[in-house]
Amino acid sequence: MFSTFTFLISIYYLMFDYSVFIEWEIFSLNGSMVIMTFIFDWMSLIFMSFVMYISSLVIYYSNDYMYNESNINRFIILVLMFIFSMVLLIISPNLISILLGWDGLGLVSYCLVIYYQNVKSYNAGMLTALSNRIGDVCILISIAWMLNFGSWNYINYYYFIFDSFEMSIITMLIIIASMTSSAQIPFSSWLPAAMAAPTPVSSLVHSSTLVTAGVNLLIRFSPMLMTYSYGWFLLLIGCSTMFMAGLGANLEFDLKKIIALSALSQLGLMMSILSMGDCGLAFFHLLTHALFKALLFMCAGSMIHNLSDCQDIRFMGSIVNFMPLTSTCFNVSSLSLCGMPFLVGFYSKDLILEVVSLSWINSLIFLLFFLSTGLTASYSFRLFYYSMLVNNNFYSSYYFDDKSYFISFGMIGLLFVAVFGGSFLSWLIFPIPYVIILPWYLKVLTLFVVVLGFYFGYLISDFNYFFGLFSLNFMSFVSFVGSMWFMPFLSTKFISYVPLGFGYSLLKSFDYGWGEMLGGQGLYSFFLYLIDYLQSLCNSNFSIYLLTFIFWMLILFMFFIIY
Numbered sequence: 001m002f003s004t005f006t007f008l009i010s011i012y013y014l015m016f017d018y019s020v021f022i023e024w025e026i027f028s029l030n031g032s033m034v035i036m037t038f039i040f041d042w043m044s045l046i047f048m049s050f051v052m053y054i055s056s057l058v059i060y061y062s063n064d065y066m067y068n069e070s071n072i073n074r075f076i077i078l079v080l081m082f083i084f085s086m087v088l089l090i091i092s093p094n095l096i097s098i099l100l101g102w103d104g105l106g107l108v109s110y111c112l113v114i115y116y117q118n119v120k121s122y123n124a125g126m127l128t129a130l131s132n133r134i135g136d137v138c139i140l141i142s143i144a145w146m147l148n149f150g151s152w153n154y155i156n157y158y159y160f161i162f163d164s165f166e167m168s169i170i171t172m173l174i175i176i177a178s179m180t181s182s183a184q185i186p187f188s189s190w191l192p193a194a195m196a197a198p199t200p201v202s203s204l205v206h207s208s209t210l211v212t213a214g215v216n217l218l219i220r221f222s223p224m225l226m227t228y229s230y231g232w233f234l235l236l237i238g239c240s241t242m243f244m245a246g247l248g249a250n251l252e253f254d255l256k257k258i259i260a261l262s263a264l265s266q267l268g269l270m271m272s273i274l275s276m277g278d279c280g281l282a283f284f285h286l287l288t289h290a291l292f293k294a295l296l297f298m299c300a301g302s303m304i305h306n307l308s309d310c311q312d313i314r315f316m317g318s319i320v321n322f323m324p325l326t327s328t329c330f331n332v333s334s335l336s337l338c339g340m341p342f343l344v345g346f347y348s349k350d351l352i353l354e355v356v357s358l359s360w361i362n363s364l365i366f367l368l369f370f371l372s373t374g375l376t377a378s379y380s381f382r383l384f385y386y387s388m389l390v391n392n393n394f395y396s397s398y399y400f401d402d403k404s405y406f407i408s409f410g411m412i413g414l415l416f417v418a419v420f421g422g423s424f425l426s427w428l429i430f431p432i433p434y435v436i437i438l439p440w441y442l443k444v445l446t447l448f449v450v451v452l453g454f455y456f457g458y459l460i461s462d463f464n465y466f467f468g469l470f471s472l473n474f475m476s477f478v479s480f481v482g483s484m485w486f487m488p489f490l491s492t493k494f495i496s497y498v499p500l501g502f503g504y505s506l507l508k509s510f511d512y513g514w515g516e517m518l519g520g521q522g523l524y525s526f527f528l529y530l531i532d533y534l535q536s537l538c539n540s541n542f543s544i545y546l547l548t549f550i551f552w553m554l555i556l557f558m559f560f561i562i563y
Contacts, residue, residue: 003052010045014428032150039093039155043283047216048090050287051208054294054414055083061410062200065301075115079204082108086209090216095152098217099139102181105210106132113197124193127492131190135180135214138173145170154221168228174221175230182214182267184241188484189491191264195256199301202256206263206297208290215270215286222279234275239368242268244485246375250382250460251482255300255311258383262337263293265376272369273352276359284429285348291421292336292344295414299330302407303387306400313386317393322400327388329411334384336418338377338450344422353446354436370449377453378460385461
């Protein structure tokens with residue numbers, strides 16, 4: 001209900017180009033007022049509406065998925081806190097309140113990732129939290145530096161952007177913060193690791209909340225991004241992320257990780273088109289991606305739920321015979337991800353590729369865009385092949401239930417918007433359509449690349465053709481590409497190895513070495529010796545008295561002899 005109400009208001013605001021500010025001054029510090037500000041324009045309202053819609057269906061879906069959970073109320077409260085943090089971040093034009101929402105997302109995402117309490121979840125949660133702390137630090141430095149300008153409200157700099165060194169540094173810090181949240185290279189390793197969370201959380205996190213926070217922040221800061229010419233850097237990072245995630249998903253066997261890598265690929269696409277100056281198109285793809293990605297995760301969760309928590313696609317097959325509704329929703333969302341005409345993903349993705357074909361970019365970026373599109377089609381077909389086409393590879397004792405009310409309602413609620421939402425949103429956001437006139441070979445190139453990607457996905461799925469790829473001959477290539485260019489290793493062991501090794505050597509030399517001898521243990525030993533000595537004096541005091549008497553008598557006797 002709240003989502004529908006917000007969506008209707010956003011249409012009204014969009015029609016009349018209307019914005020509302022609500023400000024509350026908390027206190028004033030050295031001439032800088034700390035103001036709690038909320039902005040309600042069509043962009044924040046429509047995004048908030050989508051977050052509310054997806055999260056309501058995800059919570060509804062959780063009633064079945066988390067049925068056996070003893071602490072279901074705790075789980076729902078955590079999800080609600082997560083949604084509230086995202087809403088605060090969306091409607092805040094003020095960096096301080098943005099930091100509150102950002103920290104809320106980081107803290108609650110840690111609690112949700114470690115929800116299943118095992119070592120893998122703890123490691124994934126720590127990696128997620130620490131990666132997002134880098135973004136926190138960047139926003140904190142930006143807040144400190146913005147003290148010089150008298151306001152933390154980024155709207156104030158839209159029409160008064162002065163070419164200063166300080167503002168360029170702040171823009172760079174905001175870009176780094178956005179890269180951590182949206183998992184761009186070199187902060188990509190946390191996104192597949194966050195799959196340790198329950199599937200409803202994955203559906204929420206990787207579609208419309210945590211990973212899109214960085215893109216949303218950059219869309220708001222886009223005038224500064226264009227002013228200080230950081231677009232080339234972000235374009236290269238976005239395209240590299242998109243290509244890396246596409247390659248990694250083609251060699252992955254974990255169902256949820258494949259979908260997480262596809263989310264990473266789409267985030268790279270959003271960052272790339274945003275860096276080229278088209279923030280409206282990036283926002284459009286942000287909304288369409290949220291719809292079909294949430295549906296894709298819900299379908300994956302339904303499969304995992306029915307396969308007794310098995311996530312390996314090699315143990316699936318012929319699921320379409322047992323779960324027709326889930327399979328239909330899964331294929332619709334997967335085709336939407338590939339850019340199938342007239343589904344929700346087509347309207348944004350095809351438009352982005354045509355704008356790229358029309359833009360002044362070099363051959364490398366052009367090649368990365370279209371290669372990544374082909375790889376998207378490839379891993380989508382590979383997923384379809386393993387889960388739907390091949391013979392069933394699961395245990396015969398599984399009981400499939402495709403009629404659970406809450407899961408079905410959640411998926412169907414998203415299925416309709418994943419089919420009809422794209423055209424409706426494109427008419428709404430772009431009332432005057434893009435006119436892109438290209439040669440016929442560039443117009444057909446997108447379709448050709450997608451079909452070629454489908455064929456490539458079939459080849460790497462069918463071991464009769466491509467079994468050699470997974471042999472020992474290509475082990476180094478497969479381990480390099482399949483592990484996201486060794487990024488999880490570089491983000492964890494490589495970074496922590498030197499400080500941990502240095503700390504261990506200090507521990508051995510100081511705490512267990514000279515520190516023991518000259519510190520606590522040395523004093524302890526000295527006092528023990530002193531206490532024993534004094535105790536022995538007290539225990540044999542008569543003999544000691546006689547000895548000292550004889551000793552003094554000898555000294556006196558020698559003294560008398562000498563004199």
